[in-house]
Amino acid sequence: MLAVRAEDLWYSYGEGWALKGVTLEIPEGEVAAVVGPNGSGKTTFAKHLIGLLKPTRGRVLVYGEDTKGLSVAELSRRVGFVFQNPNHQIFSETVYDEVAFGPRNLGFDGARVEELVKSSLRLMGLEGKEGERPYMLSMGERERLAIASVLAMDPRLLILDEPTIGQDRSTMSRIIEVVRRLKGEGRTVLLISHDIDLVYECSDYVFVFKEGEVIGEGEVAEVLSNPELVAEASLSLPKLVELSRLLGLDRVPSSVEDVVEVLLNEARRIREEELANP
Amino acid sequence: MKLVGYVKRNSPIHRLDPRAKLLMTASIVALSLLFPSPIHQLALLSSIILLSFLAKVHRDFLPRFKTLSGMVIAAFFLWSLFYRYSLFSASEGSEVLFSYGPITLDTFGLVYGLGMALRILVMIGAPLLLIMTTTMGELAGALVKLGVPYKAAFTFGLSVRLVPSLADEMVTIKEAQSARGLELDKGGLISRVKGYIPILIPLMLRAFELSDRMSVAMGLKGFGSGKRTSYRRFELERRDVVALVLSALVLILAVLVKVGVL
Amino acid sequence: MVDLVISVEGLSCRYSGKEFELRVDGLEVKRGEFVLITGPSGSGKSTLAYCLSGLIPHYIRNARMLGRVSICGMDTSRTPIHELSKRVGFILQNPEAQIFGMTVEEDLAFGLENLGMPYDEMKRRVEETLNLMGMRELRDLDTSSLSGGMKQKLVIASVLIMRPGVLILDEPLANLDPKETGGILSILYSLKRVGKTVVVIERRLGELSPLVDRVVALKDGRVVADLDPRSFFEDEGLINELNVVPPKVVEVAYELRRRGLKLEPFPLSERELVRSVVGG
Numbered sequence: 001m002l003a004v005r006a007e008d009l010w011y012s013y014g015e016g017w018a019l020k021g022v023t024l025e026i027p028e029g030e031v032a033a034v035v036g037p038n039g040s041g042k043t044t045f046a047k048h049l050i051g052l053l054k055p056t057r058g059r060v061l062v063y064g065e066d067t068k069g070l071s072v073a074e075l076s077r078r079v080g081f082v083f084q085n086p087n088h089q090i091f092s093e094t095v096y097d098e099v100a101f102g103p104r105n106l107g108f109d110g111a112r113v114e115e116l117v118k119s120s121l122r123l124m125g126l127e128g129k130e131g132e133r134p135y136m137l138s139m140g141e142r143e144r145l146a147i148a149s150v151l152a153m154d155p156r157l158l159i160l161d162e163p164t165i166g167q168d169r170s171t172m173s174r175i176i177e178v179v180r181r182l183k184g185e186g187r188t189v190l191l192i193s194h195d196i197d198l199v200y201e202c203s204d205y206v207f208v209f210k211e212g213e214v215i216g217e218g219e220v221a222e223v224l225s226n227p228e229l230v231a232e233a234s235l236s237l238p239k240l241v242e243l244s245r246l247l248g249l250d251r252v253p254s255s256v257e258d259v260v261e262v263l264l265n266e267a268r269r270i271r272e273e274e275l276a277n278p
Numbered sequence: 279m280k281l282v283g284y285v286k287r288n289s290p291i292h293r294l295d296p297r298a299k300l301l302m303t304a305s306i307v308a309l310s311l312l313f314p315s316p317i318h319q320l321a322l323l324s325s326i327i328l329l330s331f332l333a334k335v336h337r338d339f340l341p342r343f344k345t346l347s348g349m350v351i352a353a354f355f356l357w358s359l360f361y362r363y364s365l366f367s368a369s370e371g372s373e374v375l376f377s378y379g380p381i382t383l384d385t386f387g388l389v390y391g392l393g394m395a396l397r398i399l400v401m402i403g404a405p406l407l408l409i410m411t412t413t414m415g416e417l418a419g420a421l422v423k424l425g426v427p428y429k430a431a432f433t434f435g436l437s438v439r440l441v442p443s444l445a446d447e448m449v450t451i452k453e454a455q456s457a458r459g460l461e462l463d464k465g466g467l468i469s470r471v472k473g474y475i476p477i478l479i480p481l482m483l484r485a486f487e488l489s490d491r492m493s494v495a496m497g498l499k500g501f502g503s504g505k506r507t508s509y510r511r512f513e514l515e516r517r518d519v520v521a522l523v524l525s526a527l528v529l530i531l532a533v534l535v536k537v538g539v540l
Numbered sequence: 541m542v543d544l545v546i547s548v549e550g551l552s553c554r555y556s557g558k559e560f561e562l563r564v565d566g567l568e569v570k571r572g573e574f575v576l577i578t579g580p581s582g583s584g585k586s587t588l589a590y591c592l593s594g595l596i597p598h599y600i601r602n603a604r605m606l607g608r609v610s611i612c613g614m615d616t617s618r619t620p621i622h623e624l625s626k627r628v629g630f631i632l633q634n635p636e637a638q639i640f641g642m643t644v645e646e647d648l649a650f651g652l653e654n655l656g657m658p659y660d661e662m663k664r665r666v667e668e669t670l671n672l673m674g675m676r677e678l679r680d681l682d683t684s685s686l687s688g689g690m691k692q693k694l695v696i697a698s699v700l701i702m703r704p705g706v707l708i709l710d711e712p713l714a715n716l717d718p719k720e721t722g723g724i725l726s727i728l729y730s731l732k733r734v735g736k737t738v739v740v741i742e743r744r745l746g747e748l749s750p751l752v753d754r755v756v757a758l759k760d761g762r763v764v765a766d767l768d769p770r771s772f773f774e775d776e777g778l779i780n781e782l783n784v785v786p787p788k789v790v791e792v793a794y795e796l797r798r799r800g801l802k803l804e805p806f807p808l809s810e811r812e813l814v815r816s817v818v819g820g
Contacts (some may be wrong), residue, residue: 286680394620413642413643414642415641415642439642439683442685443684488634488636491632491634491637492638492640493640494595494597494599494600494637495596495632495637495638495640496640497621498595498599499650499651499702500621500622500651500655501638501654502652504622504656506653506654506656507652507653507656507658507659507697508659509645509649509662511655534699
């Protein structure tokens, strides 16, 4: 089943084209990422998936249905969109109410709302804070709150727009954990980010955007270790890829552990050489 | 995405001193008020349209009238048919064309209605043309030179600059909350108003935060610490003086005609 | 004689109604140093920056400050803010809140107008700054239409035009994409090259580490470390305590250390890592 299918999607805000003929597919259960510089159309594209924008030309299908005929509220039953800045959505008196806002809007009954709120808070490491005032939370906690608020709507497709802006380590690891967990449950995640290391670590498949077009796509390790493509998109190579190039590896490492193994082997090999030839 | 704003062009109108433009706009508006007849309004309207061509902004300016057309047509009907209920009593010598219950249409009403409808176009068109040909900075500067205290003019200019930013923020907030299932166009009046709370609260908080930071930042840049100089140069050139004098002259003549001296 | 640009003695700062207290004593910054202040959110980084720039006590009313902060020998509580602004340039977190002109050119002149500078001098400085920052084609642009990265650049330019000797920047890299980040970093590199004293508050450590002479780490309102970058990153416990994300290289180095590999010197870049492990 395809979570997302875009067919020759063109979008204009009025002057010029923000999206030019974007055609892509995201199968269910995948963690996909959209990378590219600011202004390349990443967020514009993602907004189509929840119906906030409707195509000027072409069409977008979410779980097989054309978004043109669906309202944002209807699509929000299946698609969760976490916006970049949590301060754009926090308004409630308590953390509980803030997280409950989404599921209540969807019309879930009290018991279900409570269950969803509790589990979302737990997932994002905010359990015990139900009664606190959202504006008293630190920036990192607010980001987690924003994600919890959307998770509580039980989305099949979760879209995260630049989730690591706060650079809080505990928040980042939670996010990575949640992404892995959602994937384990068969859900789909779309990550919009220019944190290339996060994308490298978390996602399976990546789409590279530039000036409204998809200039490259593929498995993360392959695409992000292609220096020409990365440079064209004004991005930098993931650090693990840079390391592997310096080490002269032909296989691209997928994680810190991977690189560590290679380095340890190298060190061992050199020591053995030194012992053999003093 | 500009609703109403400065349109950058290289035209004689753009180059005019903003004080001259302010006075010209004021004159046009004053003339429109002094002379309600549709012929005078049409003359003023034609001048405005002509100026828009001179300013090379006609392509942005004229479509605005299309947007106003609904309001203008409504005004025409309202005034023509119901003018009797306003401060006027029916003019003598006006021929009744049609009557049905409280609605009466006579020749005076027709003319009056037309005049009022055209006046709307003039009263909105003149300031609009001013805004399209003068940057907010120039306007604020002109106000200062005309004696408005600096801080007031500056605050005015600043709030204008912030409108697009806050508007963008509001759009983003609306989108974020809609994505959480908030439906703003459903339900009765009360639930709709309640629906705006999740939008207004974050917006107000952002606005407070922004203004707080701005006042701090202004202080850091020495605002209000003493005498101020101006980077913007205002010198009246010959063409500005001509425009100013002409506007003033036309205005004075018009008042004299109205009052009956001439 | 060493030129002390910033000196903090017995500083204690509290916000009314809140428990938090910032306590810093004996912090000194020498001329030309590039200092990074980092720490978890709520640790007092911004508060310290406000105290260093004079915002506290002059502008932030609900903050109570004790102790002495000197900038270029001037006591911040006793010197009027417009005098301080000539020595210290402070760039706040949100560029949106620091742009006052309608156009780029006007915004650059704003601070100079406030100082009552004569027209010719202003004109000269504006042209100079536009050239230096590579912003000549942008001079007439509407400030509300600028991108985030451009706004950040404009804010820095509008502070630099006042020619301060010290620059304090609060999270200058926030929300910027890699290209925009590169743009701001090259400005920071130039500042260092011309010998300006720079204090940056940041949580993004990777990009800045090559520039930084010193890292001052704050936690719960206290300075928990004041080290050179290498010693700073070498301390894994400290990094964990600060809840900051270390550069990937450093993460790899930690894991290698755990597996028994000795790394001397502790690597800060990919090349250094490879060299420390593989040698030569």
